[in-house]
Amino acid sequence: MSTLIDILASAGLWAAILRIATPLIFGTLGALLSERAGVLNLGIEGVMTFGAMIGWLAVYNGVDLWTGILVAACAGALFGALHALLTVTLGLSQHVCGLGVTLFASSFSYYVFRLAVPVAGTPPTIIPFQPLEIPVLSSLPFLGQAVFTQTAPTYLAIAIALVMAYVLFRTPVGLAVRMAGENPHAAEAQGVNPMKVRYGAVIVGSALMAVGGAFLTLSAFNSFFPTMVQGRGWICIALVVFSSWRPGRALFGALLFAFFDAFQLRLQTVVEGVPYQIFLMTPYILSIAALAIMARRARVPQALMQPYRRGER
């Protein structure tokens, strides 16, 4: 019992939570925006992988870290445009197209990576983002270590969650996005073009997913390997449901999952006699349990996964 408390009381745990949560926050917000407009984007896993690869590759070739993030965002936007073309303009099945985008983007990532970096014994590295020294705050006891030793993209992720909550619920464009996801026919009848809104949401959402991937190679690690996203995209899709499509709760959900993950990592080191795979499973099992409890009351966007075709009722 006391080891549990020790783990919980260590600043390192809380710092790890924020670090683990960051790519999830970006990815979940991206998927959430897209789904709010009525488009499920299962391309997320592949888009994150591609963002991780292209962001890293850009920096490896000499651009600075923030430009690397921007390159990843632009690449994500392109995949978003592809997904939107398939699901919005052509009105194809969102599930199938999303999985297609994931398969394509993942393989394409590996292909580009291998073209640029031929097989080597140890993968080449870059110098990643360094923890941001914040005057006063970073030197607070405990809190400084636990919260204020993150890299800049982590703070960006939290800021984007707050901005997205404001945009969705306090601005006309946010209302247009929600209306496009609830009833595109009504949006059209009110003079809002749901096709354009959906395009915008899918493209911006995919850019965020790719930034989430880039965080892995530009901040969490310093090199790229093709399997590094490791299902984080799928976790994001589940977190969107867990959050009832609300950015604030998405932030909370990502932190909760990260807590489980960081906690089990530390448990592995102190508990003996239990195969470590059991601990690896726990965050996912707890996530499913949390989903089962939270998602029952969730209000799904009514037009999610329904293609909009003009003039058809």
Place this chain on the structure above:
Amino acid sequence: MTAPVLEIDGISKRFGDNLANDGISMALAKGEVVALLGENGAGKTTLMNILFGHYVPDAGSIRIDGVELPTGTPRAAIRAGVGMVHQHFSLAANLTVLENIMTGTEKLWRLRSGTTGARRKLLAISERFGLKVDADARLGDLSVGEQQRVEILKALYNDARILILDEPTAVLTNIEAERLFTTLRDMARQGLSLIFISHKLDEVMAAADRIVVLRGGRMVAERKAADTSKAELAELMIGRRVTRPVREPSAPGAVVLEARNVGVRIGGVERLQNVGFSLHAGEVLGIVGVSGNGQAPLARLLSGTLARTSGDLLLYGQPVGNLSVADVVDAGIGRIPEDRNGEGAIGEMAIWENAVLERLPAYASAGLVDRKAAMAFAGAIIEQFDVRGGNPASRTRLLSGGNMQKLILGRNLSQRPRILIAAQPARGLDEGAVVAVHARILEARKAGTAVLLISEDLDEVISLADRIQAIVGGRLSPPVVAEQADARQLGLMMAGDWDNGSEVAHAV
């Protein structure tokens, strides 16, 4: 007469082989209520969708205050002051009333929605026209009548001066409909111009100043409400003289279905209490009442989809337990459910599949569906019951409401049921289909079927039923003989006042 606010000039629209609108011209004056009357498929909704910019016409033009309206953009129509209240509401259930109304009314890239101003404007409009609504309620939590109010408010919020309502009463109860028409008259007095689409003669006569009749995509007549009659309008609308069938006297037979003190409780609420009736072979027993008073549980109970919590049910004189759907079908009870799209038929399945679904064992051998026999059965229904718009293999969704109802009727009546439970059988149907449905029900009665007719439509009950009971708050009044009941007395009964209502005649 002042210059018209709206002029529609020579509008034509073709969908494939179907000429939906053929050179239609009409005008609308300020403060006027015009009814667009026609059967389903006459082209009313197409015309209004063209006016509102959902469709682009093949020919013709629209002018508002003398200025030509660009076609095909709802935005232009809204800006010109046209508002449309769709039959299937254009609303989002998960958004609030205010959010539904505000969508599209502001510049998209404003940094903050002007909710305070919008709320104030909405409140002012709702007070001016007496349309009360809670701006912060989630739309999906409102009743259908309230949702319609939101739809109207949405149009008014966009400063609509011309309001188009597509079959506004189709989803409303009688009382809600009356309230709506009072509101609409009031709006016209305040200078708005209104067009409402309808196929109901009563409401057209009661609410409109002028009536434009469409048939087969053409405008066939235009009448002032004061100068015409229901009979004339019906003839103009259908193109031939139609009269609703009348009940011939008959001698009812033995009691086939009897309920004694039946109660149904759902989720702790008594939906039916002490319900008692006896249904004779060869008679129509009408259950009349305002919607939501227990009609749905009663129909479901007798259709085998709901279990009773107390009381006895006697079928052909024998006490029975709780009936399953299969029991009901086997017992020769035909059913016409209230919600024909939800419970009556599966839209995505073929007509033949819907025709045989409830008696699949009879059309199956060795685990395989006998497609040929099923198709033949569906073909026979289509022919005998005049189902138009599809063949046995086409999807049921493509049928109009009236034809789907004929399919459901045919599926039941071709089996010569001993009992028929008909819930709101003519709701939402156009005059031609109503006549067909009524005729079939009376035919079944003549052939000895016992019919339980559950309806909110007083005229329908009076013209079809031999005896009438009112349903109020889950209780049934004692029966009265139809010949001895008048509308006033039945109205009292529907209000729950059946001591006064029933003094005239008790009949069993």
